[in-house]
Amino acid sequence: MERLNEAIASVERQLEGEVDVRRASQIALMSEHHFRRLFSTLAGMSLSEYVRRRRMTLAVASVVSGQEALQDVALRFGYASGDAFSRAFKAVHAVGPEGARQPGAVLRSQPKLTFTITIEGSTTMNYRIVEKDGFTLAGLRTRIPLIYEGVNPTAAEFVEKISEEQWAKIDDLSDQEPAGVLSVHDAISPSRDEGTELDYYVAAATSGPVPDDFDRLDVPAMTWLVVESNGAFPAALQELWPKAFGEWFPANLYQSAPGPELVVTDFADDEQTRGRYELWIPVEKTPVS
Numbered sequence: 001m002e003r004l005n006e007a008i009a010s011v012e013r014q015l016e017g018e019v020d021v022r023r024a025s026q027i028a029l030m031s032e033h034h035f036r037r038l039f040s041t042l043a044g045m046s047l048s049e050y051v052r053r054r055r056m057t058l059a060v061a062s063v064v065s066g067q068e069a070l071q072d073v074a075l076r077f078g079y080a081s082g083d084a085f086s087r088a089f090k091a092v093h094a095v096g097p098e099g100a101r102q103p104g105a106v107l108r109s110q111p112k113l114t115f116t117i118t119i120e121g122s123t124t125m126n127y128r129i130v131e132k133d134g135f136t137l138a139g140l141r142t143r144i145p146l147i148y149e150g151v152n153p154t155a156a157e158f159v160e161k162i163s164e165e166q167w168a169k170i171d172d173l174s175d176q177e178p179a180g181v182l183s184v185h186d187a188i189s190p191s192r193d194e195g196t197e198l199d200y201y202v203a204a205a206t207s208g209p210v211p212d213d214f215d216r217l218d219v220p221a222m223t224w225l226v227v228e229s230n231g232a233f234p235a236a237l238q239e240l241w242p243k244a245f246g247e248w249f250p251a252n253l254y255q256s257a258p259g260p261e262l263v264v265t266d267f268a269d270d271e272q273t274r275g276r277y278e279l280w281i282p283v284e285k286t287p288v289s
Contacts, residue, residue, distance in 0.1 A: 004038070006028070016078070019051055031255055041242055047191075049194065052092060059085075063100055125248060129254075135176060139203025142155075147194060169214075178264045184261070184263070185260060223284060
């Protein structure tokens with residue numbers, strides 16, 4: 001994690017001004033895509049959200065003192081206008097700059113993040129690397145907001161509206177790994193800000209024709225990391241992302257690559273309380289520096 005923490009230190013030094021995320025990712029010896037993906041998984045927030053919180057934490061002293069014009073503070077922290085700065089300030093502190101100057105105002109602080117690896121050795125991670133030819137994902141698609149914690153109500157509502165006939169039709173299209181009906185996340189914003197939208201599919205991997213009433217996503221040949229878990233739903237499924245990015249990637253010469261993420265859920269009981277889960281993440285070899 002030393003390189004990752006050096007990259008975060010680089011971001012910290014640029015909070016007053018424009019943050020060069022590409023340069024930070026180069027310090028971490030990874031692509032910008034993987035740097036943002038790794039950060040969001042480990043921190044529970046996007047990199048841009050962290051930068052905003054840190055800037056507003058540092059800006060509080062100047063705002064409260066009133067000795068510096070708000071426009072000057074905004075420019076110093078990378079905002080083009082006082083209005084844009086005020087909106088960001090309120091989003092973090094729940095009060096605007098004027099409210100922050102009032103006696104008894106409650107403000108929020110975002111400490112600098114430092115990443116560490118905790119080695120417990122009590123559990124093993126089952127994984128495999130799969131080289132896969134191009135295929136098609138066929139099924140139903142919607143747009144949902146990115147949510148880092150808890151159930152995504154938009155996705156849940158979409159799934160509830162899928163009829164038994166549609167489920168069976170999707171399942172019948174499956175003719176390869178990953179088998180069965182999949183949950184698919186695609187077209188995620190590079191910023192990975194919470195609330196930004198992504199494409200969400202309930203689909204099957206197939207090489208056959210796609211019915212006219214189904215959406216399709218053509219996936220090129222690529223390499224996949226497949227991590228597995230078993231246990232209570234949804235905890236055992238949700239732990240796959242932090243395990244992959246917090247434990248597997250730092251120990252292996254791979255980084256995540258752009259592309260859809262696929263989730264296999266195989267319930268072991270009718271109540272859907274326990275099951276076996278797989279997370280498929282597109283990966284590529286880390287370039288040798």
